[in-house]
Amino acid sequence: MRLAAFAVLIVPASLLAASGKDTCIECHAVMDGAIQKPALLIHDDIHYANGLSCANCHGGDPTSDDPSVAMSKAKGFIGKPKRTAIPQLCANCHGNPDFMRRYRPQQRVDQLELYKTSVHGKRLAAGDDTVATCIDCHSVHDIRAVKNPLAPVYPVRLPATCGRCHADAKKMAKYGIPTNQLEQYYTSVHWEDLKNGDLGAPNCASCHGNHGAKPPEVASVAAVCGSCHVLFAQLYDKSVHEPIFSGASGGGGCITCHSNHGIQQPSTAMLVGPKAVCSTCHESGSQGAKTAAQMAQWIDGLGAALKRSDAVLSEADKSGMEVSEAQIRLDDGRENLVKARLALHSFQPEEMHKPIEAGTKIAAETLKAGEAALHEKNIRRIGLAVSVFFIAITVLAIRLVIRRLEADGSGYLEPSKSS
Ligand code: HEC
Numbered sequence: 001m002r003l004a005a006f007a008v009l010i011v012p013a014s015l016l017a018a019s020g021k022d023t024c025i026e027c028h029a030v031m032d033g034a035i036q037k038p039a040l041l042i043h044d045d046i047h048y049a050n051g052l053s054c055a056n057c058h059g060g061d062p063t064s065d066d067p068s069v070a071m072s073k074a075k076g077f078i079g080k081p082k083r084t085a086i087p088q089l090c091a092n093c094h095g096n097p098d099f100m101r102r103y104r105p106q107q108r109v110d111q112l113e114l115y116k117t118s119v120h121g122k123r124l125a126a127g128d129d130t131v132a133t134c135i136d137c138h139s140v141h142d143i144r145a146v147k148n149p150l151a152p153v154y155p156v157r158l159p160a161t162c163g164r165c166h167a168d169a170k171k172m173a174k175y176g177i178p179t180n181q182l183e184q185y186y187t188s189v190h191w192e193d194l195k196n197g198d199l200g201a202p203n204c205a206s207c208h209g210n211h212g213a214k215p216p217e218v219a220s221v222a223a224v225c226g227s228c229h230v231l232f233a234q235l236y237d238k239s240v241h242e243p244i245f246s247g248a249s250g251g252g253g254c255i256t257c258h259s260n261h262g263i264q265q266p267s268t269a270m271l272v273g274p275k276a277v278c279s280t281c282h283e284s285g286s287q288g289a290k291t292a293a294q295m296a297q298w299i300d301g302l303g304a305a306l307k308r309s310d311a312v313l314s315e316a317d318k319s320g321m322e323v324s325e326a327q328i329r330l331d332d333g334r335e336n337l338v339k340a341r342l343a344l345h346s347f348q349p350e351e352m353h354k355p356i357e358a359g360t361k362i363a364a365e366t367l368k369a370g371e372a373a374l375h376e377k378n379i380r381r382i383g384l385a386v387s388v389f390f391i392a393i394t395v396l397a398i399r400l401v402i403r404r405l406e407a408d409g410s411g412y413l414e415p416s417k418s419s
Pocket residue numbers: 023024025027028031035054055058059060061062064065066067070071079080
């Protein structure tokens with residue numbers, strides 16, 4: 001059945017190749033409005049670039065100037081496909097490995113199979129055509145290679161593509177799910193990073209999949225974050241919180257503390273103070289609250305110590321003292337702060353204390369080195385001032401002597417006067 005439909009569609013392609021004529025484009029290009037647009041857009045389309053054209057999707061005979069022949073059912077013309085028919089239409093080629101291999105041997109051919117497992121695909125199969133079909137993510141008539149920066153699925157553009165529906169409260173009203181994902185995502189560290197060109201930062205599809213789009217199951221949320229933040233997930237998985245949070249409904253794991261769409265730059269405000277996430281569960285005075293306070297103090301303390309060392313070393317460096325060794329050492333200190341933030345996720349103070357202790361020691365060492373350099377600079381400056389003073393006295397003395405000689409009128413020094 002699927003292959004039969006495919007065979008019908010492939011005939012015009014060979015006709016096209018034989019004659020080089022494309023009456024579909026020729027005629028539609030001189031029409032107006034909605035039926036003209038495809039003939040204009042198609043020049044940006046990857047299918048057109050690969051020698052495929054209108055008739056490969058719509059059927060019909062692209063060699064006939066007579067519209068009743070070109071667009072006749074007898075020639076396999078299907079007209080404008082219904083939305084519910086689109087995934088199968090695309091999969092006539094994209095699900096056919098023999099066909100796709102002729103164009104791109106490595107190309108995946110599982111888009112439709114995956115799509116059927118997604119919330120989008122399941123709802124479409126049940127007749128709901130509000131959901132995303134292939135063309136809502138890839139567009140139509142100007143379908144671009146997915147790696148093309150102008151493609152609507154290109155990482156930086158994808159959030160807005162999903163947002164065309166998911167941020168549209170009216171369109172989503174009948175489903176009763178939130179419509180704030182895009183708005184929140186645009187405030188996140190992930191978007192900040194992606195926007196600035198790091199294609200490794202997650203877009204909607206990195207967490208939800210593209211063809212198999214579905215919300216990550218509650219139990220796999222830690223795995224979603226952990227697919228990139230591997231070390232954090234390893235510690236968290238062994239922590240006291242893991243079994244508790246993953247049992248919670250409506251979200252768990254990392255997102256209990258970091259949220260999912262609007263992830264902010266973490267700071268000790270997550271640990272202590274009015275916005276602390278820990279105090280939503282740990283009352284003040286409890287073991288958990290004490291640990292949170294201790295962790296905040298460690299992070300802030302080490303952070304401040306590293307800053308102080310950095311300031312003193314910079315000052316010494318600017319005044320020309322050689323402190324590069326200490327500055328390199330200070331980087332090790334900063335690395336310990338990073339390690340401490342990671343170790344926090346074991347929620348065992350002993351684990352976190354190790355890098356804090358090591359970092360604090362380095363901060364103290366480098367501070368001492370910086371202060372010593374500044375001290376030495378001061379001694380050198382005093383030395384310099386003293387020599388400048390003596391040189392000035394000497395110059396003055398010589399001037400006095402010269403004036404006196406000039407007043408004498410002799411014009412030259414006599415040996416007895418010069419000593
Ligand atoms: C000589 C002009 C002419 C040629 C050739 C032609 N078309 Fe059309 N096409 C039209 C006009 C006019 C309409 C709008 C009126 C109508 O629906 O019949 C149209 C409508 C369509 C529609 C929309 C139908 C719908 O259901 O809304 C599609 C799709 C289409 N053409 C595809 C093609 C393809 C593919 C070919 C080539 C195999 C082709 N056309 C050849 C003039 C042409």
